[in-house]
Amino acid sequence: MNxxxxxxLRASALAAFLPPVLCRAAFAAGDGHTVLVVVQLSGGNDGxxxxxxxxxxxxAKHRNTLRLSAREVLKINDQLGFHPALAEWKRLYDxxxxxxxxxxxxxxSSRGHPEAARDWQTxxxxxxxxxxxxxxxxxxxVCARDSAAVPVALITPFTHPIAxxxxxxxxxxxxxxxxxxxxxxxxxxxxxxxxxxxxxTATVVASGxxxxxQAAASRTGNYPATPFANGLRITANLIRADVGxxxxxxxxxxxxxxxxxxxxxxxxxxxxxxxQFAGGVAAFMDDLRRDGLAERVLLLTISxxxxxxxENGRRGTDHGAAAPVFxxxxxxxxxxxxxxxxxxxxxxxxxxxxxxxxxxxxxxxERWLGLDSQAILGEKFEAIDLFCS
Amino acid sequence: xxxxxHQQPWDRTRAAHLFRRAAFGANQSELERALSDGPAKTIxxxxxxxxxxxAFNRExxxxxxxxxxxxxxxxxxxxxxxxxxLLEQVTLFxxxxxxxxxxxxxxxxLMRAHVRTLRAHALGKFDALLGAIVRDPAVFLAAGGANNPxxxxxxxxxxxxxxxxxxxxxxxxxxxxxxxxxAFTGFHVRGGKWRDVPSDHDAGPKTIFGQTGxxxxxxxxxxxxxxxxxxxxxxxxxYRQFISEEQGPSDDLIEPLARSFAADLDIxxxxxxxxxxxxxxxxxxxxxxxxxELAVGICRTLGVxxxxxxxxxxxxxxxxxxYQPPTLKGWPxxxxxxxxxxxxxxxxxxxxxxxxxKLFDAADPASPEFQLA
Numbered sequence: 072m073n074x075x076x077x078x079x080l081r082a083s084a085l086a087a088f089l090p091p092v093l094c095r096a097a098f099a100a101g102d103g104h105t106v107l108v109v110v111q112l113s114g115g116n117d118g119x120x121x122x123x124x125x126x127x128x129x130x131a132k133h134r135n136t137l138r139l140s141a142r143e144v145l146k147i148n149d150q151l152g153f154h155p156a157l158a159e160w161k162r163l164y165d166x167x168x169x170x171x172x173x174x175x176x177x178x179x180s181s182r183g184h185p186e187a188a189r190d191w192q193t194x195x196x197x198x199x200x201x202x203x204x205x206x207x208x209x210x211x212x213v214c215a216r217d218s219a220a221v222p223v224a225l226i227t228p229f230t231h232p233i234a235x236x237x238x239x240x241x242x243x244x245x246x247x248x249x250x251x252x253x254x255x256x257x258x259x260x261x262x263x264x265x266x267x268x269x270x271x272t273a274t275v276v277a278s279g280x281x282x283x284x285q286a287a288a289s290r291t292g293n294y295p296a297t298p299f300a301n302g303l304r305i306t307a308n309l310i311r312a313d314v315g316x317x318x319x320x321x322x323x324x325x326x327x328x329x330x331x332x333x334x335x336x337x338x339x340x341x342x343x344x345x346x347q348f349a350g351g352v353a354a355f356m357d358d359l360r361r362d363g364l365a366e367r368v369l370l371l372t373i374s375x376x377x378x379x380x381x382e383n384g385r386r387g388t389d390h391g392a393a394a395p396v397f398x399x400x401x402x403x404x405x406x407x408x409x410x411x412x413x414x415x416x417x418x419x420x421x422x423x424x425x426x427x428x429x430x431x432x433x434x435x436x437e438r439w440l441g442l443d444s445q446a447i448l449g450e451k452f453e454a455i456d457l458f459c460s
Numbered sequence: 461x462x463x464x465x466h467q468q469p470w471d472r473t474r475a476a477h478l479f480r481r482a483a484f485g486a487n488q489s490e491l492e493r494a495l496s497d498g499p500a501k502t503i504x505x506x507x508x509x510x511x512x513x514x515a516f517n518r519e520x521x522x523x524x525x526x527x528x529x530x531x532x533x534x535x536x537x538x539x540x541x542x543x544x545x546l547l548e549q550v551t552l553f554x555x556x557x558x559x560x561x562x563x564x565x566x567x568x569x570l571m572r573a574h575v576r577t578l579r580a581h582a583l584g585k586f587d588a589l590l591g592a593i594v595r596d597p598a599v600f601l602a603a604g605g606a607n608n609p610x611x612x613x614x615x616x617x618x619x620x621x622x623x624x625x626x627x628x629x630x631x632x633x634x635x636x637x638x639x640x641x642x643a644f645t646g647f648h649v650r651g652g653k654w655r656d657v658p659s660d661h662d663a664g665p666k667t668i669f670g671q672t673g674x675x676x677x678x679x680x681x682x683x684x685x686x687x688x689x690x691x692x693x694x695x696x697x698x699y700r701q702f703i704s705e706e707q708g709p710s711d712d713l714i715e716p717l718a719r720s721f722a723a724d725l726d727i728x729x730x731x732x733x734x735x736x737x738x739x740x741x742x743x744x745x746x747x748x749x750x751x752x753e754l755a756v757g758i759c760r761t762l763g764v765x766x767x768x769x770x771x772x773x774x775x776x777x778x779x780x781x782x783y784q785p786p787t788l789k790g791w792p793x794x795x796x797x798x799x800x801x802x803x804x805x806x807x808x809x810x811x812x813x814x815x816x817x818k819l820f821d822a823a824d825p826a827s828p829e830f831q832l833a
Binding site for chain 1: 563604616706745746748777778779786787788789792795796797798799800801802803804805807808811828829831832
């Protein structure tokens, strides 16, 4: 028992200075610890009910039950306003901590959930055999350099999305911060066998990370009492702990009833989701700002498609095409990016895209994560001006 | 170090090593028996147990229910209870080798049939295994081979068969791709069912690996199985499974085994040669246990079973989701099993499975040794 205790103390002492060093080594190939938070809005988010063209007659004409008036929206300008449930988002937007890329989509969307979700998540639209997700591909790149590294985490509860399919990297799911607690009492010293030493080093680093995460969790901010906000609380704690995570992946909506796929009775359900989204992200940004971390973080939403302009007679909307992508973070160029889609030039009943989602991805890969976007996307997509220099 | 049979004194350490690598682990009485029987007899018994394995597997087959979590749970139970653990270990090896996953197949019944096919041939003849693989709808769906029209032969599927299942990267010519694709024309999978359309099969002559004939999928399997590039690849993969993931074996080491394997394509005999060898017994701490091996190993060693539905989910989070290898490349294995997150999950799992630590020799779950085979 004494011996074990002594070994434990020795290992702990070692761990106290080891992790940050190894951590930096593992991620030096990045660009100074920027973090990407991906929020998957499952089901197809109705962009027209988020960034509302309240002054457009076409909008007023076709949205019978969902129509928001000039008085109801949170005005961005004399044409567009945010849905009233996005009040907290509007606050971030006014503070320069949020922006919106309008009219994002891609050519030849099948407008089916599994197919379109697959397209956004593999970033290889139309290639039904493409084996990995774009987040998984990035994780694989990191793990090829350091197989013990954990660059990506999935914040659950939520089944593994295609985006996280990797060939090599094992991506952890974090349900609660206690999942990262180091369970063992003893660490043995290194041995001289390279494989044993590898496991030992991973163990020492992991126990250091575990302590850093528990410490970070003790400084957590205030969040609304929703599962989504709780996921963002865990996300903020993992970022604060500085354990080398580069991408954190969350989901909102559940991809089922109560999610974004509002074919019927959309009004209240969608409003509730938007309130959860905005409340969670605002609390998250406030939490990060308190610790001076907002500048290291970019939050990005993805959703398989937008929805039709015309209501479907069941107080809902059907699968559409383009939709806005929401961005939050401390280094954004504020405001609206790109024009609102022209409602007189629809794509089969829905707003038409003018910006490919892969232009957004390419920008994030290159300018935020410091990665070669062409290697991930398979071709060159021009970057968009999203960030403050 | 060579493939000649091991001659060193037979002791507890070596017997335990054999069982860890070839039977998930040994309990006390298995170890005692191995010590008194000696290595040759023990290895023979691991390959061909006296128990009625077929009856056991029939019983298990009858239990398997058709949701993915349940299939996963039943397989874990089978691994824990089977009188033939080596068969399950090699079945798991082939599952990784072929990399067929529910995420691509989307039919639980096809996944169940696929793993049963792997089990039926796991220690049999490799050409028979490959022959079954080229008639397995799950394989077609997983490897992009659902459609094989004569008018547009599916070269993507052909390339996957050459790249992942047989000769491997750099070992085939463009002609092998086009003509393999032609050999598969007329065989489709629709709604999870076979659809043979004889009139859609290109019956003309094809040249695959330099041999010309009116080849069908079965001919492809027969020709591909005995290609030197294929047999070398199988020997290397089994070397990783049974001996070392740390150092790739030299060509000199692989060549004699690949040659004798090519002569009879007998997987059981190849595994036996490896298990008997000097090099096998000189390779401790050269592999990382996969999550399934780690959990099943503890249960078999302690002689306990645990609820396998939650265990299956937990092992999936540690990177090994049974019936769902991440891609056609299977699980990368080795050091990839251990990262700064999985080491915590693995240690937590081991601590819980051990329950009472006193039951176990050197049972410190935080010890690096514990993670290795």
